[in-house]
Amino acid sequence: xxxxxxxHDLIDVSGASEAPEAETKxxxxxxxxxARLTDELIxxxxxxxxxxxxxxxxxxxxxxxxxxxxxxxxxxxxTLTAPGCPVAGDxxxxxxxxxxxxxxxxxxxxxxVFDPPWDVSRMSDEARLALNxx
Numbered sequence: 625x626x627x628x629x630x631x632h633d634l635i636d637v638s639g640a641s642e643a644p645e646a647e648t649k650x651x652x653x654x655x656x657x658x659a660r661l662t663d664e665l666i667x668x669x670x671x672x673x674x675x676x677x678x679x680x681x682x683x684x685x686x687x688x689x690x691x692x693x694x695x696x697x698x699x700x701x702x703t704l705t706a707p708g709c710p711v712a713g714d715x716x717x718x719x720x721x722x723x724x725x726x727x728x729x730x731x732x733x734x735x736x737v738f739d740p741p742w743d744v745s746r747m748s749d750e751a752r753l754a755l756n757x758x
Contacts, residue, residue, distance in 0.1 A: 652694045668722035679754050685746025697731040698723055703742045
């Protein structure tokens with residue numbers, strides 16, 4: 625995965641979820657279909673909001689990685705703005721449900737991770753503007 629702070633390009637179809645020593649392979653999913661899935665997953669993530677912050681989780685930078693395998697299964701690694709977030713038990717389910725609504729996606733697994741810890745540098749300019757942080 626590349627650094628998501630600048631581009632927010634988090635959708636990975638290169639097999640990066642394999643062991644680091646494994647040979648990287650390219651997806652058998654056609655490029656146009658990958659573009660559609662990427663756009664629709666991002667749109668889906670933008671429907672999920674942290675109830676305490678009026679910005680969606682994608683623009684907040686809470687989605688760390690999204691891996692799509694050749695069978696249209698999705699692995700999502702995400703975080704929270706703080707480990708003690710009151711919706712820590714609910715938000716991964718919200719993200720899973722949003723991804724499941726994308727046509728063609730089969731299985732979705734969401735892992736909540738705290739390494740690296742989230743900080744405001746992960747927010748997009750859109751999020752910073754919405755929160756008057758520019």
